[in-house]
Amino acid sequence: MAGGGGTRLWPASRRKRPKQFLPLLPGGRTLLGATVERLSAIAPPERTLIVTAANQVADVERTAPSVPRANIVIEPEARNTAACIGLGAVDVLRRDPDALIAVVPSDQYVARPKPYAESLERALAASADGRVVTVGIRPTGPETGFGYIEIGAESNGAFAVERFVEKPDRATAERYVASEKYLWNSGMFFFRASRILELIHRELPELGAILDELRADPSRAAARYPKAPAISIDYGVMERLARDEVAVVPGDFGWSDVGSWAALDGLAAPDAAGNVSLGDTVTVDARDNLLYASDGRVVAAVGVHDLVIVASDDAVLVLPRDRAQDVREIVKALEKSKRESYL
Amino acid sequence: MAGGGGTRLWPASRRKRPKQFLPLLPGGRTLLGATVERLSAIAPPERTLIVTAANQVADVERTAPSVPRANIVIEPEARNTAACIGLGAVDVLRRDPDALIAVVPSDQYVARPKPYAESLERALAASADGRVVTVGIRPTGPETGFGYIEIGAESNGAFAVERFVEKPDRATAERYVASEKYLWNSGMFFFRASRILELIHRELPELGAILDELRADPSRAAARYPKAPAISIDYGVMERLARDEVAVVPGDFGWSDVGSWAALDGLAAPDAAGNVSLGDTVTVDARDNLLYASDGRVVAAVGVHDLVIVASDDAVLVLPRDRAQDVREIVKALEKSKRESYL
Numbered sequence: 001m002a003g004g005g006g007t008r009l010w011p012a013s014r015r016k017r018p019k020q021f022l023p024l025l026p027g028g029r030t031l032l033g034a035t036v037e038r039l040s041a042i043a044p045p046e047r048t049l050i051v052t053a054a055n056q057v058a059d060v061e062r063t064a065p066s067v068p069r070a071n072i073v074i075e076p077e078a079r080n081t082a083a084c085i086g087l088g089a090v091d092v093l094r095r096d097p098d099a100l101i102a103v104v105p106s107d108q109y110v111a112r113p114k115p116y117a118e119s120l121e122r123a124l125a126a127s128a129d130g131r132v133v134t135v136g137i138r139p140t141g142p143e144t145g146f147g148y149i150e151i152g153a154e155s156n157g158a159f160a161v162e163r164f165v166e167k168p169d170r171a172t173a174e175r176y177v178a179s180e181k182y183l184w185n186s187g188m189f190f191f192r193a194s195r196i197l198e199l200i201h202r203e204l205p206e207l208g209a210i211l212d213e214l215r216a217d218p219s220r221a222a223a224r225y226p227k228a229p230a231i232s233i234d235y236g237v238m239e240r241l242a243r244d245e246v247a248v249v250p251g252d253f254g255w256s257d258v259g260s261w262a263a264l265d266g267l268a269a270p271d272a273a274g275n276v277s278l279g280d281t282v283t284v285d286a287r288d289n290l291l292y293a294s295d296g297r298v299v300a301a302v303g304v305h306d307l308v309i310v311a312s313d314d315a316v317l318v319l320p321r322d323r324a325q326d327v328r329e330i331v332k333a334l335e336k337s338k339r340e341s342y343l
Numbered sequence: 344m345a346g347g348g349g350t351r352l353w354p355a356s357r358r359k360r361p362k363q364f365l366p367l368l369p370g371g372r373t374l375l376g377a378t379v380e381r382l383s384a385i386a387p388p389e390r391t392l393i394v395t396a397a398n399q400v401a402d403v404e405r406t407a408p409s410v411p412r413a414n415i416v417i418e419p420e421a422r423n424t425a426a427c428i429g430l431g432a433v434d435v436l437r438r439d440p441d442a443l444i445a446v447v448p449s450d451q452y453v454a455r456p457k458p459y460a461e462s463l464e465r466a467l468a469a470s471a472d473g474r475v476v477t478v479g480i481r482p483t484g485p486e487t488g489f490g491y492i493e494i495g496a497e498s499n500g501a502f503a504v505e506r507f508v509e510k511p512d513r514a515t516a517e518r519y520v521a522s523e524k525y526l527w528n529s530g531m532f533f534f535r536a537s538r539i540l541e542l543i544h545r546e547l548p549e550l551g552a553i554l555d556e557l558r559a560d561p562s563r564a565a566a567r568y569p570k571a572p573a574i575s576i577d578y579g580v581m582e583r584l585a586r587d588e589v590a591v592v593p594g595d596f597g598w599s600d601v602g603s604w605a606a607l608d609g610l611a612a613p614d615a616a617g618n619v620s621l622g623d624t625v626t627v628d629a630r631d632n633l634l635y636a637s638d639g640r641v642v643a644a645v646g647v648h649d650l651v652i653v654a655s656d657d658a659v660l661v662l663p664r665d666r667a668q669d670v671r672e673i674v675k676a677l678e679k680s681k682r683e684s685y686l
Contacts, residue, residue, distance in 0.1 A: 011643070282680075284672040293659070298685050300354070300673040302662035307647070309661050316636070316654040318661055319645035329627040330643040337625075342641050 001084055002032055002052045002060055002106035003075050007331045007343060008260055011315030012292060015343050019258060020107035021059040023295075024278060026268050030063040031258065032106040040066075041117035042102065042124070049073055050106070051088045076225045082236040083228040085189070086200050086211045093193045093215070100124050101196070103189040103233075109267055111254025119251040123190040126158035131247045132199065132238065133158055133190040136183025138252040142173035145259055147185035147234070149248050150176075158247035164239045183250055187257075189233060196237075203240050204229060261308040261317075262324035264290055275301075279311075290321060315342050344427055345375055345395045345403055345449035346418050350674045350686060351602055354658030355635060358686050362601060363450035364402040366638075367621060369611050373406040374601065375449040383409075384460035385445065385467070392416055393449070394431045419568045425579040426571035428532065429543050429554045436536045436558070443467050444539070446532040446576075452610055454597025462594040466533040469501035474590045475542065475581065476501055476533040479526025481595040485516035488602055488668075490528035490577070492591050493519075501590035507582045526593055530600075532576060539580075546583050547572060604651040604660075605667035607633055618644075622654075633664060658685050 005015035013019040020032040032050075039048055045066040051073040052060050060072055073091050075084060085103055092099045102120055110116045123133045136149045136159075144167055152160030164185065168176060176182035191199075201208030210224050229236070238246060256263050270276045275283050279293030286301040292310045293299040299311045308324055310317040319326060334342050348358035356362040363375040375393075382391055388409040394416040395403050403415055416434050418427060428446055435442045445463055453459045462478050470476045479492045479502075487510055495503030507528065511519060519525035534542075544551030553567050572579070581589060599606050613619045618626050622636030629644040635653040636642040642654045651667055653660040662669060677685050 011641075280682075282673055282676045282682075284669065284676060297657050297659070298354075298677075298682065299659045300661070300677075302660075302669045302672060303666045304650070304661055304663065307661065309659065311654065311659040314640050316640070316642045316652065316659050317645075318643070318647055318650065318652050320647065323646045326627065326645045329645060330625055333625045333627060334641075334643075339623075339625075339641065 001081065001088075001103065002050050002064075003056065003084060004053070004078055006107070008327065009258070009264075009310075010327050010331055011312040011317050011342065012294065012310055016055060017059070018056075018107065021056070021063050024258070024264065024267060024292075025109075031109060032060070032063045034110075035104065035106050035108070036064045036067060038110055038113045038116060039102070039104065039120075041113065042120050046071070049088055049091060051075060051084050053078060074221075076222045078230075079225065079228045080230040081187075081233040082200065082204060082231045083207055083210075083225065085196065085233050086207055086228075087214070087221075087225065089193045089196050089200075090211050090215050090218075093197065097194065099193045100127055101189075101191060101193050103191075105187050105257075107258060108186070109254075109256040109258050109263075111256075111266065113253070116251070116253040116255075119249055119253065120188075120190070122157050123188070123249040126156055126247055126249060127190040127192060127195075129156065130192060130195050131158070131245060132196065132241060133247045133249060134161075134238070135186050135188045135190075135251040136248040137186050137255045138250055139177045139182065139184055142170060142177050143184065144168060144170055144173050146257070148173075148176050148182045149185055150182055151248055151250070152243075155247075158249045160243060161246045161248050164234065183248060184255075185234070186251065186255065187234075189238075199237055199241070199245075203237050204231065207231075207236075260324040261290055261292075261310065261319075261327065262321050264292070288321075344424065344431075344446065345393050345407075346399065346427060347396070347421055349450070351670065352604060352607075352653075353670050353674055354655040354660050354685065355637065355653055359398060360402070361399075361450065364399070364406055367601070367607065367610060368452075374452060375403070375406045377453075378447065378449050378451065379407045379410060381453060381456045381459060382445070382447065382463075384456065385463050389414070392431055392434060394418060394427050396421060417564075419565045421573075422568065422571045423573040424530075424576040425543065425547055425574045426550055426553075426568065428539065428576050429550055429571075430557070430564075430568065432536045432539050432543075433554050433558050433561075436540065440537065442536045443470055444532075444534055444536050446534075448530050448600075450601060451529070452597075452599040452601050452606075454599075454609065456596070459594065459596040459598075462592055462596065463531075463533070465500050466531070466592040469499055469590055469592060470533040470535060470538075472499065473535060473538050474501070474588060475539065475584060476590045476592060477504075477581070478529050478531045478533075478594040479591040480529050480598045481593055482520045482525065482527055485513060485520045486527065487511060487513055487516050489600070491516075491519050491525045492528055493525055494591055494593070495586075498590075501592045503586060504589045504591050507577065526591060527598075528577070529594065529598065530577075532581075542580050542584070542588075546580050547574065550574075550579075603667040604633060604635075604653065604662075604670065605664050607635070631664075 006018040127133045148165045150162035152162045274288035277291045280298040281291040282300040284302045287305045290308045349361040466476045493505035495505045617631035623641040624634040625643045627645045630648045633651045
């Protein structure tokens with residue numbers, strides 16, 4: 001899944017240039033590029049499909065050149081993950097009626113590809129019996145920005161799901177982590193293509209009907225897909241399944257959803273003064289900063305510490321690392337003042 | 344004088360784009376434009392000459408459109424202020440053998456144009472008897488970044504100069520200011536055109552000979568001017584004059600040499616949180632910052648205070664206000680790492 005937009009890494013990420021296309025990794029690599037490369041351990045690029053928006057096809061081609069052009073599935077309009085996954089499943093089913101599908105977001109970071117591939121293999125194997133499987137991340141701290149999954153008994157290489165829980169408050173998150181019975185919801189899903197379409201039909205019949213039309217006549221996508229209900233696969237399907245229809249495989253592979261500039265921390269090595277630099281930077285007496293410069297630009301910092309400093313082509317952001325989430329305040333202020341070109 | 348380059352306001356100012364051409368004043372006005380406008384109280388644009396470098400003629404024309412093109416005097420090469428002033432004086436003398444000249448830098452800021460014009464009129468009047476006159480600024484604090492002038496007895500509307508002193512240390516500067524006998528050297532000079540050429544002949548005969556050649560044949564400038572000694576008018580002439588040949592008129596008109604980003608403070612009004620903004624900016628929970636965005640760019644700051652944040656077309660600078668002078672450390676680092684395009 002490489003559609004949608006995003007401003008959590010504003011001003012580098014924009015509505016029309018989300019973070020999976022940015023050179024956020026050492027050597028100018030992108031999250032999408034790294035995801036495709038990582039997935040090649042379980043499926044070659046010929047069997048990797050990328051669902052994206054029409055206006056992002058060029059970005060996909062540029063950042064994932066190993067994936068054949070025919071494997072880029074275009075969403076005529078963003079309709080959230082249930083529709084996106086349904087669209088992809090229709091395409092997969094046409095190629096292989098027995099296919100198992102691993103659905104992964106294109107904008108996540110994984111530090112250790114080997115255990116990542118192992119977890120995904122295990123999740124795919126568990127989905128062969130018709131269950132919908134997800135990979136749950138072993139929490140590294142009481143994060144309040146993620147949904148959590150309470151795990152139950154193990155069966156057939158995967159754990160039962162007791163329940164999905166929404167983003168908790170801090171105290172609840174601490175309790176979850178201490179209990180060792182909760183995993184983070186990673187947004188990765190594993191199922192048989194035919195099975196997910198059955199479940200969509202059952203839980204989201206409106207979407208099911210539209211997907212049937214597209215199976216019969218793909219050329220109707222432009223007209224019909226925009227009518228699909230805009231609902232997430234979590235709300236629309238996952239959380240409605242019976243206990244024996246869903247399972248979770250734990251994962252522990254240095255995962256990050258790169259949800260704010262502070263998360264960039266783990267993606268590149270700091271220098272001796274603790275500054276993490278992406279792009280061209282110069283520092284003097286500066287320590288523990290996170291510096292990002294887009295191509296052809298330089299960021300210079302003197303005597304500052306614990307700041308995030310981001311220079312994109314037309315905008316600059318400066319804020320303390322521990323307020324990295326507050327980029328949303330700037331985005332709101334720009335919206336309010338109608339400076340849309342910066343969004 | 345609008346030649347030379349400068350990096351004290353890096354990254355907005357560059358070697359090839361010094362600060363007099365930047366939109367540093369409210370409404371996007373430039374220091375050069377404001378200087379020409381201010382001078383119109385004592386001489387119209389038709390009698391204002393601008394000495395500049397060949398590659399800055401377009402910048403001069405753009406920022407000082409009221410000055411006739413024929414009044415732009417081109418330095419074939421930067422040779423410091425003695426040669427620059429000599430070149431200008433030769434041009435003035437050709438137009439008017441009796442002319443008095445006011446020489447002013449183009450990159451200074453003046454808050455109160457009326458007393459400025461009065462001081463300049465007084466200095467020009469004092470120069471009519473053949474003295475070289477300067478305007479000395481009444482110190483507003485023990486600045487260590489300026490040369491000082493010790494004043495003596497008054498005569499004919501101006502004070503004698505006891506001596507010129509180099510940039511003092513802090514304790515000395517405090518003593519100077521407390522004594523009320525010292526003024527800041529403003530770099531403004533007033534003299535009869537014929538007289539400054541006489542004095543250049545006497546003190547800098549090599550330069551005098553070159554200027555004679557240019558008087559006889561202006562077309563020789565490209566060949567001869569680059570041979571001129573590169574020396575300042577202060578070292579080369581002013582400090583060598585006899586006591587009765589030089590005088591100083593005190594000035595008190597909200598003067599600034601705009602020598603660092605911290606000086607921008609006085610040039611625009613702060614908002615309610617104490618942030619001074621030049622260009623397009625957005626702030627959230629930020630106070631007492633100095634923010635500069637070049638055209639078509641936005642600078643966004645959250646939760647920071649007492650910083651200078653500058654976004655030019657290809658470079659960003661962040662540093663604490665009280666370290667504004669340390670931009671030179673960045674310039675040095677860029678020179679050392681051969682990133683010349685940013686200088």
